[in-house]
Amino acid sequence: MAPAAEIIPIEPARVMPAKGTNDPRAKNRRCRPLASGPFHFFHFSPLKNFLTTGVALLALSGTAWAQGPVSGTILDARTGTPLPGATVLLDGAAVAAASxxxxxxxxxxxxxxxxxxxFVGYEPLVSRVLGQEAPQQLRLTLQPGGILTGEALVTASRANERTATAYTNVSKQALAKRNFGQDLPYLLDQTPSVVVNSDAGAGVGYTDIRIRGTSNTGINMTINGVPLNDAESHGSFLVNLPDLSSSISSLQVQRGVGTSQNGGAAFGASINISTLESRQEAYAETQNTFGSFNTWKxxxxxxxxxxxxxxTVDGRLSRIATDGYMNRASSDLKSYYLSAGYQAKNTLLKFITFSGREKTYQAWNGVPEPAITGDQKLLQQYIDNGELSEADAQRVRQEGRRYSYYTYDNQTDNYQQNHYQLHLSQGLDQDWNIGAALHLTRGFGYYESYRARRKFVDYGLEDVVIGGQTITRTNLVDRKWLDNYFYGGTFALNYQPKDNDKLQATLGGAWNQFTNDHYGEVIWAQYASNSNIRQRYYFNDALxxxxxxxxxxxxxxxxxxxxYGDVQVRQIKYDINGVEDDQNDVTTRARYTFINPKAGATFTLSEGQQLYASYAVGQREPVRSDFTDRPSGDQSAKPERLDDYEGGYRLSLPNTNWLGSNTAVRFEANYFYMNYRNQLVATGQLNDVGTALRTNVARSYRTGLELTGFASADDKISLSSTLTLSRNQILNYRDVIYDADYNPVIASEARTTTVSYSPSVISAHTLEGQPLSGLRVALLYKTVSRQYLDNSTSEDRRIKPYQVLDFRVRYALHPVFVKEIELGLLVNNVLNRRYVANGYTYGYPGADGQQQTFNWYFPQATRNFLASVGVKF
Known part of the structure; x- marks a missing residue:
């Protein structure tokens, strides 16, 4: 995190040279330049000019510099561990150290x-640097003794080079490069094993992230150590916290089970977010973006x-709005962030509140396959089965891949989520410190939907008799409400002897409670029957x-x-009382106790080279829909267990002389084998509010290899790449089909199949160059292989492979009247690919008795842009 200590004059401290070309702690990272340069504009419409620009980057990188760079690493003087987010000031102009x-x-x-x-918790260091043409590499060490760090609670759950697990640190600067207003999943798109998608098609509104084929219901997310995942659905709905990325000071993605976390278990990954930055100098900034589909930030x-x-006091106000790529898929998102802190030498107390309010037009229904492919016969079948009016049939033919089923002007999702956190970090003595937090999250909102020809009886209403005619159905508008509170406390007691860095230990935990009311109201009906204002037609509550x-x-x-050793004990009590919207009694009583051990070892081959291996157990309970979307009284959904085996090799060469350049090289190869028992996998179908339906499968596994590499030369040009090769299998799986009465029938033949939504190949590559001081240009390339919509491994139910190329340019100016003006441009899907990134399927018996399948997809935007202007005062 950034420092919050007072700068005081001290004697010049020792500035130590790097320990050698293999020192893993002196990595060369890119930071935003402190000097401005001439502005260049690139015309990049044709692919040819894109390739030409890439070649030009390589050519310019060797000649454009007239002044030499200074690089270094900031370390704890006692332990030699890095200090991420430390502030580096050169003649008063600041950059922050990377993760x-x-x-x-x-x-x-x-x-x-x-x-x-x-850096917070350390004495400041002041020294002199002489500018010269040759690159300089420094190793800087800070002595503990300043104000206590505020991240004692956050770092307690983070992985490091000693925990023998796969992880990626993402710095504030790395997030800022990609942040043009799209949701956080899109900012993490280049991290290993990640696949993202957007309901509205352009990365704003409802978005989703999968890591190693696991959706966000299996990804543990925390903000400052406080669980973010919804306690019932296990989902993390980042649409409720728009522009959260602008307040993140550091972020870590752990893949696999990882370290013990608060909240739901990590079943594919965890994302640990910190917003605890305290900046010592006063500042004011504004970021403004405009782009395709009338997108504003x-x-x-x-x-x-x-x-x-x-x-200290810090704050942010944000608004993001877009019409969306899909027709009638708009989003209107507002948020704020405010923190106030008190800090002394051994104490930090900080109150944080942040909130988001979203209104999004419902786009979760997707687009029927023939509207995308143009298959007129299948499209007519969709029109006939859906009993579409002539006007609606004409719409689907005209709108094609941007078609939206809904036309009611307020077919929207409306939700507000308010977060309140109180954090205390307290140094107990030179070896011990404690972090603790109290938290409250208040959420409330509703879906509003137009429903055609609904039966009165389904809403608890009486039939209407007009003259001699009995009317049993009506058109109506309803709202499905959520009204919830999530509150509790977390703590972490950390032990790190001052005179012995061989042993580090943490004792932590949390107590959290969640209450949620689910209910529906009829707010308008063509025939009112015996209804009242806001007629409530179902209600259930959960604790x-x-x-x-x-x-x-x-x-x-x-x-x-x-x-490394880690053991967690987790206990859950979950009660639901009442009926769901289909009048199904969803009363549930569920109790679970899980013991999750973890162990690992690391072995240093040489300076900058490490082998590691780990074993971890993760167990978690079913989510709400696993109970409520089953027949009344069916509580057969089983908890899941994951045995996760990880092993790998890390190489870090932060300062090597290759072809006359100061080159940094990093490489990691990680093998994983994730063995599941009773894994809950998506069937490919959705319930009536877009939640994926799931079923337990007795035995399944994911295994694969993750390769990650990075190379940079004198901070002029860099290339980062990641490649994941995996197999994702269900053993002895039996398909579920439906008979003529729509009753489920389980196939008798058992076979090995591929887990739904699990691509076998994922890659991401970023080529970035700085041809001129202050100007950074990047090409970002993403590939995702074939995915299946269900577990049948049917070629008729799949998402085709796709490749996406993006282009990004940022240029920083430093005029005398403000600290910085930064101009940015992001062109998404440069090659104008027409692809889909998500979908679902539904099977039903046809008129001939044969099983029929119909697919819906979520098309992603064709070529589009976002342009930004940022000002720092």
Whole structure:
């Protein structure tokens, strides 16, 4: 996190040279430049010019620099561990250290300069740097003793090089590069094993992320150590927190089970978010974006810096709006973030509140397959089966892949979520500190839908008699409400001896409770029958209590061998009372106790090279829909268990002389084998509000290899790539089909099939260059192989492979009247591919008795752009 300590004059501290070309702690990272340069405009419409630009980057990178860069790594003087987010000030202009503690000042003019490093919980460091043409590499160490860090609670659940698991740290600067207003999943699109999609097609509104084929219901998400996942559905609905990315100070993605987390178990990955940054200097910033589909983003951020040596206040206001790529798929999103903190030498107390309000036109229904493919025979079948009017039939023919079924002007999802957190970090002595938090999340909102020809009896109403005619159906508008509270507390007690960095330990846990009312109201009906205003036609409430405790330790047994152990105990009580919208009694009583052990080891081959291996158990309870979307009284949904085996190799060469350049190279190969028992997998169908229906499968597994590489030369040009190759299989699976009366029939033949929504190949590549000071140009390429919509491995029910190329340019100016003006442009889907990234399927018996299948897809936007202007005061 960024520092919040007062800068005080001290004697110049030692600036140590890098330990050598293989020092893993002195990584060369890219940071935003401090000097401006001439503005260049690239005309990039044709693919030919894109390729020409890429070649030009390579050519310019060797000649454009007249001043040498200064790079380095900031470390804890006791332990040698990196200090991510430390502030680096050169003559008063600031950059922040990356998640591995590295920083780069791309152009340092000739002469002497003051270099000042600050970090919360450490004494500031002040020294002098002489600008020169040759690149300089520094190793800077800070002594503990300043104000206590505010991330004691967050870092307690984060992985590091000692925990023998697969993880990716994403810095604030890396998020800012991609942040043009799209949701957080799109900002993580280039991280390993990630697949993203958007209901509205352009990355704003309802979006989803899958990691290793696991949807966000299997991805544990926390903000400052507080669970974000909905306690009932396990989903993380980031549409409720628009522009959250602008307030993130650091983020870590762990793949697999990972370390013990608060909240639901990680069944594919975890995303650990921190917003606890405290900036020492006062600031004001604004980011403004306009783009395709009438997309707008406007935000204002501010901070007081350190007031009276102890107090800080930071805030943000944001609005994002878009019409969406899909027709009638608009979003209107508003949010705020506010924090106020008090800090002393051994104490940090911070209150944080953030909130989001969203109104999105419902686009979860998707597009019928023939509207995309143009198959007129199948399209007519869709029209006939849906009993579409002539006007609606004409619409689907005209709108094609951008078709939206709904036309009611307020067919919208309306939801507000308010978060309140109180964090305390307290140093107990030189070896111990504790982090604790109290939290409250308040959520409320509704879907509003127009329903045609609904039976009165389904809404608890009487038939209407007019004259001698009995009317049994009516057109109506209803609202399905959620009204919930989530509250509790978390803690982490951390032990790290000052005089012995071989042992580190944490004892942590949480107690959380969730209450939620689900109910529906009729707000209009063509025939009112015996209804009242806001006629309530169903109601059920839920109460879920979740508490856990965990203990974790790392021990450096030998100079090259370290071991890691972690065990978590988690207990859940879950009760539902009442009926669902179909008048099905969903009363549920569920109790679970899980014990989740984890262990691992690391072995250092040489400076910058490491082998690691780990074993971890994850267990979690079914989600709400696994109970409520089954027949009345059916509570047969079973909890899932995952045995996760991970092993890999890491290489880090932060400062090598290759072809005359100061080159940084990183590489990681990670093998995983995730063995499931009773995994709940998507059937390919949705319920009436777009939630995927799931079923337990007795035995299944995911296994694969993740390759990640990064190389940069003098911070002029860099290439990062990730490739995942995997197999995702269900053993002895039996298909479910439907007879003529729509009753489910389980196929008698058992076979091995591929898990739905699980591509076998995922890759992401980013080529970025800085041909001129202040100008950064990047090409981003993503590939995803074939995915199946259900577990039948049927070629008729699949998402075709796709490849997407994006182009990004950012240019920073430093005029005298403001600190910085940054101009940005993001062109998505440069090659104008027509692809789909998500979908669902439904099987039913045809007139000839044969099983029929119909697919719906979510098309993604063709070529589109987002242009931004950011100002820092």
């Amino acid at each position: 591995d503690g590295s920083f780069t000042l791309p152009a340092v003019a000739a002469g002497a300069h003051e270099l000042r490093i600050t 406007n935000n204002v951020s501010f901070g007081t810096g350190l007031l009276g040596k102890h107090f 879920k209590t979740d508490y856990n405790a965990y203990a974790r330790a790392t021990w450096q047994v030998l100079p090259k061998l370290g071991v």
